[in-house]
Amino acid sequence: MTTKLMAQGQSPLLGKAGTRSRKQKAFLYGFLFTLPATLGFLLFTAGPMAASLFLSLTDYSIFKDGIRFVGLDNFIRLFTEDELFWKSLKVTFYFVVLKVPATIIVSFAIALLLNMNLKGRALFRTIVYLPSIVPAVATSMIWIWLLNPDLGLVNTVLRWLHLPTGMWLYAENSVIPSIVLTTMWGIGGTVVIFLAGLSGIPNQYYEAIEVDGGGWRHKLFHITIPMVSPTIFFNTIMTIIGSFQVFNEAYILTQGGPNNSSLFYIFYLWRTAFRDTEMGYASALAWVMFVIIMLFTLLIFRTSKSWVYYEGEGRS
Amino acid sequence: MNESLTKRLFGYILLAVISILFLMPFVWMLRSSLMSLSQIFVMPPVWLPSPFKWDNFTRALTELPFDRFFLNTIIIVALGLAGTVVSSTIAAFGFSRIEWKGRNIIFMILLSSMMLPGAVTLIPTFIGWKELGFYDTFYPLIVPAFFGGGMFNIFLLRQFYMTIPRDFDEAAVVDGATYFQIYYRIILPLSRSAVIVISLFTFLGTWNDFFGPLIYLKSAEKYTLALGLQMFQGTYSSQWDLLMAASAAVILPCVLVFLLGQKYFLEGITLTGLKG
Numbered sequence: 001m002t003t004k005l006m007a008q009g010q011s012p013l014l015g016k017a018g019t020r021s022r023k024q025k026a027f028l029y030g031f032l033f034t035l036p037a038t039l040g041f042l043l044f045t046a047g048p049m050a051a052s053l054f055l056s057l058t059d060y061s062i063f064k065d066g067i068r069f070v071g072l073d074n075f076i077r078l079f080t081e082d083e084l085f086w087k088s089l090k091v092t093f094y095f096v097v098l099k100v101p102a103t104i105i106v107s108f109a110i111a112l113l114l115n116m117n118l119k120g121r122a123l124f125r126t127i128v129y130l131p132s133i134v135p136a137v138a139t140s141m142i143w144i145w146l147l148n149p150d151l152g153l154v155n156t157v158l159r160w161l162h163l164p165t166g167m168w169l170y171a172e173n174s175v176i177p178s179i180v181l182t183t184m185w186g187i188g189g190t191v192v193i194f195l196a197g198l199s200g201i202p203n204q205y206y207e208a209i210e211v212d213g214g215g216w217r218h219k220l221f222h223i224t225i226p227m228v229s230p231t232i233f234f235n236t237i238m239t240i241i242g243s244f245q246v247f248n249e250a251y252i253l254t255q256g257g258p259n260n261s262s263l264f265y266i267f268y269l270w271r272t273a274f275r276d277t278e279m280g281y282a283s284a285l286a287w288v289m290f291v292i293i294m295l296f297t298l299l300i301f302r303t304s305k306s307w308v309y310y311e312g313e314g315r316s
Numbered sequence: 317m318n319e320s321l322t323k324r325l326f327g328y329i330l331l332a333v334i335s336i337l338f339l340m341p342f343v344w345m346l347r348s349s350l351m352s353l354s355q356i357f358v359m360p361p362v363w364l365p366s367p368f369k370w371d372n373f374t375r376a377l378t379e380l381p382f383d384r385f386f387l388n389t390i391i392i393v394a395l396g397l398a399g400t401v402v403s404s405t406i407a408a409f410g411f412s413r414i415e416w417k418g419r420n421i422i423f424m425i426l427l428s429s430m431m432l433p434g435a436v437t438l439i440p441t442f443i444g445w446k447e448l449g450f451y452d453t454f455y456p457l458i459v460p461a462f463f464g465g466g467m468f469n470i471f472l473l474r475q476f477y478m479t480i481p482r483d484f485d486e487a488a489v490v491d492g493a494t495y496f497q498i499y500y501r502i503i504l505p506l507s508r509s510a511v512i513v514i515s516l517f518t519f520l521g522t523w524n525d526f527f528g529p530l531i532y533l534k535s536a537e538k539y540t541l542a543l544g545l546q547m548f549q550g551t552y553s554s555q556w557d558l559l560m561a562a563s564a565a566v567i568l569p570c571v572l573v574f575l576l577g578q579k580y581f582l583e584g585i586t587l588t589g590l591k592g
Binding site for chain 2: 023026027029030031032033034036037038039040041043044045047048049051052055062110113114116118121124125126127128129130131133134135136137138141142143144145146151153156160185189192193196241244245247248251252266269273274279282283285286287289290293297
């Protein structure tokens with residue numbers, strides 16, 4: 001970077017004075033070109049974040065006059081009195097624990113299949129990716145219908161196979177796995193990212209294993225997985241961040257029911273803020289989620305050193 | 317790789333099964349959307365509608381003012397798209413083609429907002445729009461696009477701009493071109509495919525957005541398609557023929573856009589995924 005900057009500064013067309021004014025001009029224009037984005041960051045990210053932190057220490061409500069500073073009361077109430085907070089946390093963790101490994105394993109497996117040198121794989125790729133572009137409302141609508149206990153396709157097929165049928169979205173113990181199932185329909189984006197990672201593995205590596213007489217298992221565990229570990233890392237982080245923030249499914253599929261068994265955290269936050277209009281308290285909820293997501297991201301970054309392999313760096 | 321015949325056969329069978337699983341919900345939706353309600357309730361279920369009830373679509377789309385929802389969605393998508401394309405290409409240019417002090421630090425700070433859970437900024441942003449008198453208008457859904465158009469897009473474009481050789485700009489500087497001319501005459505035309513990628517993502521993101529309209533729009537005549545479809549479900553909860561017809565109609569534009577721009581989608585995902 002430094003050498004590049006110097007090389008630019010030493011442009012033969014400009015003298016020393018020219019270098020300075022050119023630098024100033026570059027700064028001015030660089031600043032101006034990026035100003036809308038920087039303003040956007042201040043207006044829609046940094047400012048609201050600061051305001052949110054402040055609100056979390058108040059009892060602000062949009063339909064109430066006045067605002068009272070309550071210190072850490074919201075957080076104390078949250079952790080000690082609010083059973084729904086704990087419930088929503090449990091529901092969300094349960095979802096994340098099911099959803100993240102399922103997404104990573106299934107989409108990796110599909111990507112491995114698509115990466116085989118088979119005819120028509122572009123078509124298969126399109127088919128797998130297509131559901132991920134469907135609007136969440138429509139996806140939910142289709143799945144409510146597919147999972148309908150009496151008339152839905154899923155139970156019909158199970159009945160036909162003489163297997164036990166389920167209540168799916170309508171029973172407390174099956175609602176979360178059912179929602180995971182509906183979101184698995186949209187894993188196409190993750191599959192495509194895996195495919196990109198897989199296509200970057202040089203063929204010689206596999207050939208070397210073949211020369212040594214190693215089988216597919218050897219190839220998978222000693223070449224494929226280490227070589228795509230940066231992609232696994234990326235997909236894991238993105239899936240975790242996304243899964244903690246599930247909202248649409250809770251709102252459209254179940255409205256948090258039955259009996260709060262799908263009361264996802266962000267859904268609870270939305271309800272607190274916009275239905276109960278307790279914006280101060282909801283801001284406290286938001287900050288707790290922020291900290292949880294940051295902790296998980298940090299944790300994965302920390303552990304990544306031991307399992308993510310970057311070419312040219314070696315494993316440390 | 318040269319896989320053996322049995323392995324290839326096995327691969328085909330698995331892919332066929334997976335494809336059927338991924339396509340089945342579409343098939344079931346279309347089948348239901350063209351049936352009469354009485355035929356939907358027939359047990360065991362039949363696969364082909366008879367007769368094909370095409371008027372399910374006209375009925376579903378006129379029960380609620382879907383033409384209005386469609387128009388609202390188009391307005392929000394079009395203006396959001398315009399704002400995103402203009403402001404994200406300009407920002408990406410400033411973050412990649414101009415060398416200036418503080419550039420990388422500012423970029424990293426802005427980039428960090430991509431990891432931020434939206435819930436943290438949601439409430440104050442909402443209060444802000446409401447205080448300004450813009451609750452129940454399209455402004456909160458459109459205006460942010462003009463301020464950078466999202467870090468994801470800036471990031472993706474910047475990745476692309478950095479692959480364009482420097483010589484182009486430097487030759488232009490020698491010819492006396494301004495930064496804006498370099499942006500407009502050189503970089504923008506050269507990055508057509510990247511601009512298409514972000515346009516497609518933005519189109520789908522806005523078209524499919526449910527949370528934003530849900531928070532900011534109150535009156536039904538301002539609803540977008542996503543909200544309208546949800547309202548439809550609330551009103552006609554057991555009219556599966558009409559519900560599936562309305563769903564299919566809302567999905568159709570997305571599928572068309574995807575099939576037309578497929579190449580760019582896959583390119584775009586690859587570009588972000590690898591550099592992430």
